Amino acid sequence: MEKPPATAVEASACGKVILLGEHAVVYGRPALAVPVCGLRAWVRAEPGPPGSGCWIEARDLGEILRLTTAPADSPLARAVRLALAHLDVPEPDLRLVLWSALPIAGGLGSGAAVATALIRAVFRWFGRPTDPAVIAALVYEVEKLHHGTPSGIDNTVIAYERPLRFVRGQAPVFFTIARPLPLLIADSGIPSPTRETVAAVRAGWAAEPARYETLFDAIAALVWEAEARLAIGDLEGLGGLLDVNHRLLVELGVSAPALDRLVVAARQAGALGAKLTGGGRGGNIIALVPPERMEAVAQALRAAGARAIYRTVVPPTAAAPGG
Known part of the structure; x- marks a missing residue:
């Protein structure tokens, strides 16, 4: 030893x-x-x-x-x-x-x-x-x-x-980010009960499998499109995909009024797109924000009830050799 x-x-x-x-x-x-x-x-x-x-x-x-x-x-x-x-x-x-x-x-x-x-x-x-x-x-x-x-x-x-x-059960694939990805993360101040939201989605899926499978397929299509947008640095296009993903998460029943308020506030203040992130029904939203709009969006999020705001920039990166 x-x-x-x-x-x-x-x-x-x-x-x-x-x-x-x-x-x-x-x-x-x-x-x-x-x-x-x-x-x-x-x-x-x-x-x-x-x-x-x-x-x-x-x-x-x-x-x-x-x-x-x-x-x-x-x-x-x-x-x-x-x-x-x-x-x-x-x-x-x-x-x-x-x-x-x-x-x-x-x-x-x-x-x-x-x-x-x-x-x-x-x-x-x-x-x-x-x-x-x-x-x-x-x-x-x-x-x-x-x-x-x-x-x-x-x-x-x-x-x-x-x-x-x-993808669950598969080796992770590292993807390309062609331009810096500037994000604001806004904390709703409400704990996100991930175990409960995962269980609620599972119950809904068991009751209405066709409806939920359609929603999951729509989310998957957004993911593939987003990866393509990131590879060419199309942040405006990516923002629109974030918005659509949030609407689909609302349909899954995992959003909350506090999260929706933050998403709307971010968009109205100049974010390219915004959505909840994680389990939902609390926790955080992410907003894709041009650097020149960061302060305005942060102020709007505080006014909309954000308890804390974190700024992060994901740097450009290349995919790993072999994908």
Whole structure:
């Protein structure tokens, strides 16, 4: 077994937003997601006294867990247990200190980011490589506690920290962004109950499969068109697709009046397009905003009730070799 370091090591993980395709992605359709690199979860792994075991301190939650006594349904403890089991190492004398800039239950992948940072920290403590595919698979198991039937998109885009097209059960495909993608993320201040919205969509699909399959197909068509628009830098065309995707999410029943107000406010203030992102019924919206309109749109979003606003620019990128 590798000898752990005598001093602390750190690891972090980014947030994410889904550009298009949420909910439909659970049913085998594609979705596009991008990392939000400026909003991160951090973990510092520090050596503990001999015989102390492993402890997890979540500063933002005011929570301290001892790994040996933490409940089975604790996502934090599950992440650490999965990492140790994968590495096939005994519980170390270790203190894992966690803090995050990501809002909880906001559709920005907070749970997946925290789990990714924890698992990376444990891997680094034991000197093991943090292969994105391995990390994504482990975090997916943690995501089941959060979402019941997760799509797999959060853990994948966060583990790889690259824009990607995701189809459930398939290898991720990194796509091309020809021009910088300037986004405003507006937090409604309402927690997004992703597990509940996923379950509600599943119930609707079970009751009206033909209607829901048609909606999922329409969302999938938007995703493919959006990928083509991004590849040529057509942000105006992309904005229109975001608008249509939001309308389809409204039809799926996963929007909310607060989200709709923010979407309308962003558009009226000069956004090229806007939509909810993530599970819906709360959480965040994203708006595609030209740089010269950023401040005007941000002011309009605050006036419409946004509790917090984050600015991010996804840089241009090329597809990975071989797609």
